[in-house]
């Protein structure tokens with residue numbers, strides 16, 4: 001028995017497909033996409049007036065295991081993903097201890113297998129203990145199944161060490177996903193540097209702290225030939241650097257996060273710690289540059305930087321509060337409302353930025369893929385994994401922190417009323433979420 005997703009609008013940017021059709025998944029893989037597929041004892045998921053897309057992939061998520069399970073776990077974080085419409089999540093290695101040991105990678109994959117069923121791709125630390133001093137055992141990590149390497153939240157400051165890391169990653173057919181921040185210049189800043197930080201009397205982080213490292217990492221990409229994914233681009237100059245580097249043919253991808261395309265640093269007014277995040281919410285001009293980058297394809301992916309923190313880590317002075325916000329359950333409504341319904345990008349572009357393009361970040365050159373990365377992810381081609389996100393473009397969605405599946409409820413979008421949401425999440429033909437309710 002398979003799963004028949006019936007009467008939907010099937011949208012697969014990888015094939016340029018946008019047509020009314022049924023979609024059948026058998027034995028965990030796409031078996032047919034055509035009109036009028038017979039029911040024949042299959043489980044039926046009605047998709048009338050809905051859009052049937054490749055399963056969404058979030059390349060930037062913090063699931064906090066090991067070590068900070070009070071904020072999130074593989075189990076709770078993957079439930080949040082399923083609730084938000086994500087079939088795949090990529091978890092960052094800035095855990096405690098860092099994900100710099102192959103045994104940890106296997107343990108996390110076991111936990112994901114025992115959880116709701118969202119596919120987990122583990123990112124390995126570039127440096128031992130995320131300390132930025134010596135490289136992690138990248139070869140062993142790669143053998144254990146890490147999909148990409150990252151220094152997220154603890155960016156490697158030494159250009160020489162980063163060069164070596166990128167040379168190793170390239171040799172292993174892995175890309176690197178980099179948080180671009182000059183820590184010395186960012187200093188002990190807590191929000192964007194500008195009129196709002198002056199008004200609030202808070203220490204600022206200038207755009208240049210990001211721009212300098214984006215430029216450096218682009219040059220190291222040129223030097224090493226290593227695939228580079230730039231995490232959470234937030235400034236106009238960074239968008240410009242990425243645009244130019246891509247025009248020169250460098251193997252670069254980049255992401256924009258919903259908070260950077262929906263909010264400015266004014267969200268910090270009133271010392272609102274829910275809006276404290278790194279890179280910080282920027283000026284209106286920077287936000288517009290992120291929107292322009294999404295619109296012209298400079299920013300290929302939409303990713304959440306889902307960063308759960310406990311109540312006591314946010315319910316405190318702005319200076320003391322942790323940086324980050326949960327994103328898995330607000331990303332799709334914010335994308336549909338703020339980007340698609342407002343005409344910034346087409347629906348097909350939004351779907352590509354949530355499926356086709358993040359799949360390419362994971363699959364890369366297709367060589368020596370880790371066990372968990374099927375080369376067919378991110379499409380609805382026959383034979384591809386049966387991972388599907390169904391969208392309801394008009395469903396009213398109010399952000400209510402208490403209703404989030406994530407163990408942490410930190411969000412600056414509380415009370416926002418948005419139009420559009422994921423209506424179902426399917427992985428390997430299993431329905432994990434339907435009409436906002438988790439099923440497994």
Ligand code: DOR
Nearest residue numbers: 062153277278307323324
């Ligand atoms: O705001 C952030 N929170 N930015 C990061 O880079 C890391 C993340 C976290 O781990 O909390």
